[in-house]
Structures are given as C-alpha cells and as structure tokens.
Amino acid sequence: MHAVKQTMILGVTAVLMMLAASLCFGAGIPDKVSIGDIQKYYAPVDFNHAAHINSLKDCGLCHHHTTGAQVADPNCARCHKNSGAQPVVSCKGCHVAEPFTPEALKQQRDQHPPIYHRDKPGLKAAYHVSCLGCHQKMGGPTGCQDCHTRNDSGDALFKSGKYAPKAPAKPQAAHH
Amino acid sequence: MIERRDFLKGCLACGVTAATVSVAGGKAMAAGSFEGYPDAMGVLVDLTRCVGCRSCEAACNAEQKLPEPDLPFDDTSVFKDKRRTTEKAYTVVNEYKVADKETLYRKMQCNHCTEPACLSSCFVNAYTKTKEGAVIYNAKVCVGCRNCMIACPFNIPAYSYSSPLNPLVQKCIFCYDTRLKDGKPPACVDICPQQVMTFGRRADLIKLGHDRIQANPGKYVDKLYGEKAVGGTSWMYLSSVDFDKVGFDGHIQNEPIISNVKDFLGFVPMVLSIWPALFTGVHLLATKNKDGHHDHEEGDHQ
Structure with missing residues (x-):
C-alpha cells in the first residue's frame, strides 16, 4: 500500500514537472522575432520563428547545444553532447555585435581552453552565415532584400535608388 | 713587359x-630583413564565406570619400569583367566560376606587405609601414614616378590619370587615418554581413587560419595565402580551391620583393x-x- 502511494506521488510529481517544463519551454519560445538590434542600412527582419521550427524541427541546427538538443557540429559534440539546456539561447546572448574591438579581441585570445569558442563570429555574421548558409542549401530566399528591405541610409551607401549615379554624366555606364 | x-x-x-x-x-x-611589427594587425579573408554583395565596396567608397561609382554598388553586372583597383575604388570584388555550380568571390585591395615593394621602390619615401600594419602613402612628397605601381606584386596602386595637374597614386590604406590607428577594423571588415574578413593581430590570425583549416577537413586548401608570400602580408586568405583559380598568383615568391x-x-x-x-x-x-x-x-x- 505504502509502495503504491509512493509510486503515485512520484508519478504525479513527474507529470507536474513535465507539465511545468513544457509550459516554461513553450512560453519561452517566441513565434516571431524582430531582429533589428544591429540594423543600420536595412529595416528589421521579421523572423518567423514558428515557421522555421515547423520546417526544421531541430533546434540544434541554429542554436548549437544551447537548447539541449543534439548539437549538429561533431566538433561541438565532443564537449557538449550532454551539456543540456543553457540559460542563454538567443543569438545575441553569445555573439557580440562588435567582435573586433580591442576588448573583444583580447577576450577571444584569452579563451580557455584555448581551442574552441575562439573563432566565434560576431552577431551579424552569426545571423548571416547561419541563415544564408541554410537558405542556400535548402532553396530559401538568398537576396539581401528578400529578408530585409534597405532603408534610405542604405540606398545612400549603395548609391542606389534615388542616389543612383546620374546616367547622362557617365555615358559609358548607361550601356552596361 | x-x-x-x-x-x-x-x-x-x-x-x-x-x-x-x-x-x-x-x-x-x-x-x-624585417620580420614585421609584433602587434601589427591584419585581416584573414575566408573566400568560402563571400556572397558577392559588394557591401565592402560601398563602405570603402563612403569611408574614403571616393568619387561616385559608374554603377550602383548593388549592381551585379560588374561581375562580367575582372576588375582591378582604381583611383575611384580601393577595393573591388571579382567573381570566379570555379566549378559547375560553385562560384567564389574574391575581394582585392592592398595586402599591406610586411616588406612592401612599393615602399622599397619609392625614392622619396612616400610610403610608410606603420606599427599597426598599414602601408600608408604621403601624397605631399610623391613625385608621380609610378615606380610603386610597377613594383607591387599584386598590381594594387592606381594612378589618378583623370587629374593631370595633381595626379596621385591611390590605394587602400587600411582605413589608417579614420579607424586603424584607433584600434578599429577597416570599414569593409565592419560592414561585411558574412564576416568574410576577420580582423585581429596578424600573429593570432595565422594561428586562427590554420586552426580553421584543421577544424574543417576537406573544406580548404592547406595554405594560408599571405602568410609567407613576398615576405608576408597583413591581409591573408583562405580558399576552397587553388589560389590560381581565384585570381591570385599561386606561384608568387616567398622572399620579399626587395x-x-x-x-x-x-x-x-x-x-x-x-x-x-x-x-x-x-x-x-x-x-x-x-x-x-x-x-x-x-x-x-x-
């Protein structure tokens, strides 16, 4: 009788824990993410997180080992096979916006152990290398403005749109 | 007798x-012979990451206040030709079809040699190799002899033929005046969406480059272009194909030009x-x- 009671308590606790975990997990996963922290020449990206989860079903492809999913890169798996979920899972939690400041360079240099996490891309490259790399492989959109439209200062930088070089002044350019 | x-x-x-x-x-x-300044900075360029967006060209144009280009920087028709650096463009990206479905892009600009041939060839000392690693140019003393253009093994210095009264030799200066001397990366590195270019101490980048080759078996050819070429350059390159196929001189000498x-x-x-x-x-x-x-x-x- 005592054993049955204990089993029941354990079972209920387990169910409650799973429920709590799934609730917390579910609540923590955004359906949409507006990526706009480092935008200067483009409008923010309205990233449809839910659609990507549905089509990929593998968090590890983008989040490495941080969500507790099996990590895709065998190099990472050597240490992080059983690391479990980490408190930080967002890209900007680890990838810094300015990877080449003297402080950031020193931090990468002093990384321990001095093997992994040293060649960590900055935030902008983390997005682009990961997103674009996958889009190229899986046939997703790959044009710059397929994901983020260029804003006015972007047009000014690229000398495009209303800032385009005046064709009459460059007669040769008009034929190209 | x-x-x-x-x-x-x-x-x-x-x-x-x-x-x-x-x-x-x-x-x-x-x-x-000169082994280089110990804390000189450099850039490691990974050709496998470049997508040919030409953002670096646009950023260079703005940073160096260069003249308006003939075509907008988002115009990819420029890839029809193999371009070189000019007085209006200190950096250009060229496209190379290296296999049936594989295209690589290669950005070219001054490689900032440890023992620059332009500097050696200049008889008025217009060039300086700074301790930060940049090869900069003093237009005030230049007499326009263009020895540097002949001496450069990478065909980088350009000449402002468009201004007959005060022609200058013009080339990438590693954004020395506006960025590098304050420890900041050049404008092209900053804007690159793919971090094709990694900025850091040259000594660290050599290690990083070899680590990247080792960590990705089969991805790269086992060579860090610029580690040894012409006595070493501040800008170094990783490629997935032979460097000859993407516009480099794969048989360049290891000894400095001097x-x-x-x-x-x-x-x-x-x-x-x-x-x-x-x-x-x-x-x-x-x-x-x-x-x-x-x-x-x-x-x-x-």
Whole structure:
C-alpha cells in the first residue's frame, strides 16, 4: 500500500514537472522575432520563428547545444553532447555585435581552453552565415532584400535608388 | 713587359678586394630583413564565406570619400569583367566560376606587405609601414614616378590619370587615418554581413587560419595565402580551391620583393668607392712612361 502511494506521488510529481517544463519551454519560445538590434542600412527582419521550427524541427541546427538538443557540429559534440539546456539561447546572448574591438579581441585570445569558442563570429555574421548558409542549401530566399528591405541610409551607401549615379554624366555606364 | 705584368697584378688585387667587400656587404644586407611589427594587425579573408554583395565596396567608397561609382554598388553586372583597383575604388570584388555550380568571390585591395615593394621602390619615401600594419602613402612628397605601381606584386596602386595637374597614386590604406590607428577594423571588415574578413593581430590570425583549416577537413586548401608570400602580408586568405583559380598568383615568391635587388644594390656603394680608385690606377699604369718613352709604345705595336 505504502509502495503504491509512493509510486503515485512520484508519478504525479513527474507529470507536474513535465507539465511545468513544457509550459516554461513553450512560453519561452517566441513565434516571431524582430531582429533589428544591429540594423543600420536595412529595416528589421521579421523572423518567423514558428515557421522555421515547423520546417526544421531541430533546434540544434541554429542554436548549437544551447537548447539541449543534439548539437549538429561533431566538433561541438565532443564537449557538449550532454551539456543540456543553457540559460542563454538567443543569438545575441553569445555573439557580440562588435567582435573586433580591442576588448573583444583580447577576450577571444584569452579563451580557455584555448581551442574552441575562439573563432566565434560576431552577431551579424552569426545571423548571416547561419541563415544564408541554410537558405542556400535548402532553396530559401538568398537576396539581401528578400529578408530585409534597405532603408534610405542604405540606398545612400549603395548609391542606389534615388542616389543612383546620374546616367547622362557617365555615358559609358548607361550601356552596361 | 714589366709594366704589363704590374698592370695585371694591380687588376687582380683590386678584383680580390672588390669580391671580398661584396661578399661581406651581401651578408650584412641579408641580415637586415624585417620580420614585421609584433602587434601589427591584419585581416584573414575566408573566400568560402563571400556572397558577392559588394557591401565592402560601398563602405570603402563612403569611408574614403571616393568619387561616385559608374554603377550602383548593388549592381551585379560588374561581375562580367575582372576588375582591378582604381583611383575611384580601393577595393573591388571579382567573381570566379570555379566549378559547375560553385562560384567564389574574391575581394582585392592592398595586402599591406610586411616588406612592401612599393615602399622599397619609392625614392622619396612616400610610403610608410606603420606599427599597426598599414602601408600608408604621403601624397605631399610623391613625385608621380609610378615606380610603386610597377613594383607591387599584386598590381594594387592606381594612378589618378583623370587629374593631370595633381595626379596621385591611390590605394587602400587600411582605413589608417579614420579607424586603424584607433584600434578599429577597416570599414569593409565592419560592414561585411558574412564576416568574410576577420580582423585581429596578424600573429593570432595565422594561428586562427590554420586552426580553421584543421577544424574543417576537406573544406580548404592547406595554405594560408599571405602568410609567407613576398615576405608576408597583413591581409591573408583562405580558399576552397587553388589560389590560381581565384585570381591570385599561386606561384608568387616567398622572399620579399626587395630581396630580388638587395644583393645588386649592395654593390652600388662598392662601385662608387672602389671603381674611381681602381680605374684611376688602371689609367696611371696604362699611361706610365707614356710621355718620356715613346719607343715602348712603338715596341708594343710591332
């Protein structure tokens, strides 16, 4: 009788824990993410997180080992096979916006152990290398403005749109 | 006949002296090769990451306040031709079809050599290799001889043929004035969405480059272009195909360009100091007794 009671308590606790975990997990996963922290020449990206989860079903492809999913890169798996979920899972939690400041360079240099996490891309490259790399492989959109439209200062930088070089002044350019 | 023997002995003695001096001089010059400033910065360019968006060209144009381009920077029709750097563009990206479905892009700009040939070739010292690693140019002293354009093994310096009154040699300066001297990466590195370019201490980047080759077996050719080329360059490259296929000179020499002329130039002071004495001696010996004894000269003719 005592054993049955204990089993029941354990079972209920387990169910409650799973429920709590799934609730917390579910609540923590955004359906949409507006990526706009480092935008200067483009409008923010309205990233449809839910659609990507549905089509990929593998968090590890983008989040490495941080969500507790099996990590895709065998190099990472050597240490992080059983690391479990980490408190930080967002890209900007680890990838810094300015990877080449003297402080950031020193931090990468002093990384321990001095093997992994040293060649960590900055935030902008983390997005682009990961997103674009996958889009190229899986046939997703790959044009710059397929994901983020260029804003006015972007047009000014690229000398495009209303800032385009005046064709009459460059007669040769008009034929190209 | 005695005079003739003296003459030959004199020549031999002078020759031996000259040879000794030149050997000693050659050694002294070779010992003076430059290994680079210890904290010089550099850039590691990973060609496999470049998508040919030309953002670097746009950022360079804005940062260096260059003239308006012929076409917008988002126009990919420029990839029809293999472009080179010009007075209006310190960096250009070219496209290379390396396989059926594989396209690589290669950004070119000054590679900021450790022992720059442009600097060696410049007789007014218009070029400086800064301790931060940049090869910068002083337009005020430049006389427009364009020796640097011939000397550069990468064909980088351009000339402003468009301004006949005050033509200048123009090339990438690693954004030295506006960024590098304050420890900041150049504008092209900053804007690149793919972090094709990694900025850091050159010594660290060499290690990083080799680590990247090792960590991704089969991805890269096992070479860090610029680690050794022409004595080392601040900008170095990783590629997935032979460097010859993406516009590099894959057989470039490992010795600095100045090594090609160092030995020869070592002779110049020797020539200037010894030849006057040598030929004065030769002249004196050859014309000895010429005034008083015409009979000897006549004897030679017989």
